[in-house]
Amino acid sequence: MNSVVCISQVPDTESRIKIAADGRKIDETGLKFIVSPYDEFALEEAIRLKEKSGGDVTVISFGPDRVQQALRECLARGATKALHIKGESSDADSLGIAKVLAAAIKSIPNDLVFFGKQGVGTDNSLVGPMVAELLGYPQLNVVTHLEITDNKLVAHREIEGAEEVLETTTPAVITAQKGMNEPRYASLKGIMAAKKIAIDTKSPADLGLNDTDIYNQRMTIVKLELPAEKSGGRKVDGSDPAAAAREILGYIRDEAKAL
Amino acid sequence: MPGVLVFCEFKDGKLKKTSRETLSAGRKLAEATGGDLVAFASDAAAADDAGKYGAKKLYVANLGGYTVEPYTAALEKVVAEVQPNVLLFPGTSTGRDIAPRIAARVGAGVASDVDSLEWIDGKLRARRPVYSGKAFATVEITSTPAVAITRPNAFPLEEVGGAPAAVSEVSGVDAAGRVKLVDTQVPEAGEMTIAEADIIVSGGRGLKEAANFSYVRDLAHAIGGAVGASRATVDAGWIDHQHQVGQTGRVVSPNLYIAAGVSGAIQHLAGMTSSKHIIAINKDPEAPIFRVADLGVVGDLFTILPALTEEVKKAKAH
Numbered sequence: 001m002n003s004v005v006c007i008s009q010v011p012d013t014e015s016r017i018k019i020a021a022d023g024r025k026i027d028e029t030g031l032k033f034i035v036s037p038y039d040e041f042a043l044e045e046a047i048r049l050k051e052k053s054g055g056d057v058t059v060i061s062f063g064p065d066r067v068q069q070a071l072r073e074c075l076a077r078g079a080t081k082a083l084h085i086k087g088e089s090s091d092a093d094s095l096g097i098a099k100v101l102a103a104a105i106k107s108i109p110n111d112l113v114f115f116g117k118q119g120v121g122t123d124n125s126l127v128g129p130m131v132a133e134l135l136g137y138p139q140l141n142v143v144t145h146l147e148i149t150d151n152k153l154v155a156h157r158e159i160e161g162a163e164e165v166l167e168t169t170t171p172a173v174i175t176a177q178k179g180m181n182e183p184r185y186a187s188l189k190g191i192m193a194a195k196k197i198a199i200d201t202k203s204p205a206d207l208g209l210n211d212t213d214i215y216n217q218r219m220t221i222v223k224l225e226l227p228a229e230k231s232g233g234r235k236v237d238g239s240d241p242a243a244a245a246r247e248i249l250g251y252i253r254d255e256a257k258a259l
Numbered sequence: 260m261p262g263v264l265v266f267c268e269f270k271d272g273k274l275k276k277t278s279r280e281t282l283s284a285g286r287k288l289a290e291a292t293g294g295d296l297v298a299f300a301s302d303a304a305a306a307d308d309a310g311k312y313g314a315k316k317l318y319v320a321n322l323g324g325y326t327v328e329p330y331t332a333a334l335e336k337v338v339a340e341v342q343p344n345v346l347l348f349p350g351t352s353t354g355r356d357i358a359p360r361i362a363a364r365v366g367a368g369v370a371s372d373v374d375s376l377e378w379i380d381g382k383l384r385a386r387r388p389v390y391s392g393k394a395f396a397t398v399e400i401t402s403t404p405a406v407a408i409t410r411p412n413a414f415p416l417e418e419v420g421g422a423p424a425a426v427s428e429v430s431g432v433d434a435a436g437r438v439k440l441v442d443t444q445v446p447e448a449g450e451m452t453i454a455e456a457d458i459i460v461s462g463g464r465g466l467k468e469a470a471n472f473s474y475v476r477d478l479a480h481a482i483g484g485a486v487g488a489s490r491a492t493v494d495a496g497w498i499d500h501q502h503q504v505g506q507t508g509r510v511v512s513p514n515l516y517i518a519a520g521v522s523g524a525i526q527h528l529a530g531m532t533s534s535k536h537i538i539a540i541n542k543d544p545e546a547p548i549f550r551v552a553d554l555g556v557v558g559d560l561f562t563i564l565p566a567l568t569e570e571v572k573k574a575k576a577h
Binding site: 011013014015016017019026037038093094095098120121122123124125126127128129130131132133134138139140141142154156157158159160161162163164165166167168169177178179217218219220221222223224225226227233234235236237238239241242244245246247248249251252253255256257258259 | 326327328331351352353355356358359360362363364366367368369370371372384388389390391392393394395396397398399400401402436437438439440441442443444445451452454455457458482500501503506507510514515517525526532533535536537538540544549552553554555556557558559562563565566567569570571574575
């Protein structure tokens, strides 16, 4: 069973976000970049599958040179191959990114294609299902648990207040939700082994795509801005619980009008 | 005439609130485009509700429970017939599953999780939080259709009291996709989910241990709200991830957010700052949560929450 895991590199979730001079992107100066947290669950699932039944785990990422760092980290955790598609992914919309990834995936033997359920930061939750559509694969979206027997997949998908149990067969696209597994850290041995693996590099043109496929402005960011600072409201002393409770109730009733 | 098509979910004999919110947003856009508001649902019984929210026509595909492939195939037919300027989805698990699938099929640009929508110079302009609300992006979608997924609780409900929408059956769609729904498991029966709740009561590390989530639950039940949680409590295994608010959890914007024992890590604040009214209870007067709270109470949650729960029960009894 061969897996492809699509990796999105994102600013560390602890980061404070600054807006770049063009007012449309974030200022990357001094930002630490990490593998998007949901992608870690996707990668872990693929590595476990490889450990159980063999095959390759190929990690792929579309982005500028810095994404090689993320791919390197995935190799250290247990991915067996890596492909970097070079390009300014922040200038592409979700469908543009999906077209690049779908074209890349077609060039790699695959039974399962994994994503995180969203890239943390851009928070679109679009690329996984879009790639499924472009590949003509079924999709299992927001998965918290996956069982694989031969080519049969049973997945638990998170919905509002419940879980759906879904069945399908390979090939398929799976997007991972937190809870799917406990991602491992890279071992020293893994880090050393990863250094011996070359990261394959391609351009979108190598995949038969032209720029208008990717950067065709279906959706563009016109303006990026920070939210208005909240001025902070009243702060009161709660050392008398009964009085504090009455104060809060008054607020709930009169200002929030929630009673 | 092209206009706005809204994908709707019909459940327990009515349109889900998120679908009604999306219809309300869609009706205004339809007026701006000069076209009609039309809807899609899997049950003709949705026609009354759809009409009340301004839909002239309801396309119905009787496909039973949702799975992505047959619903996408049906929606594709409707999009081809209606040729809408704008295609809207509610930001539910279903809406977020199908919107990217149909968008990729018809080559459309999509904006997820939008909290405002405008039609300007023949283009859809939307606002959406990014970096879990640490920033806001204004985006423009130029494809036809332009696709957007609305954020629950962001668009006010506006009933216009129209006649039932005219039903048009969508036929010739194979109801069987490659993905089969074999079961739906409800782990915590009766618990409200944070995504669509009007009121959320959240607990953080200040609760000290898992069992003390009862303080938060009691208040949530008394006031009719959902139980939220900080990442620290989820990571500690005190409560299920479904309850997590913030980055790597859910971004929420209820009318009322009560945070008890939540210090306010940047990831948590990002996920709840756009709530309309925020109350924080924390014993540390320097806790960052107070910076975003409309009412901050410096005190002991273990005495204040039970007292508040009693006050709420009394107020509700009147």
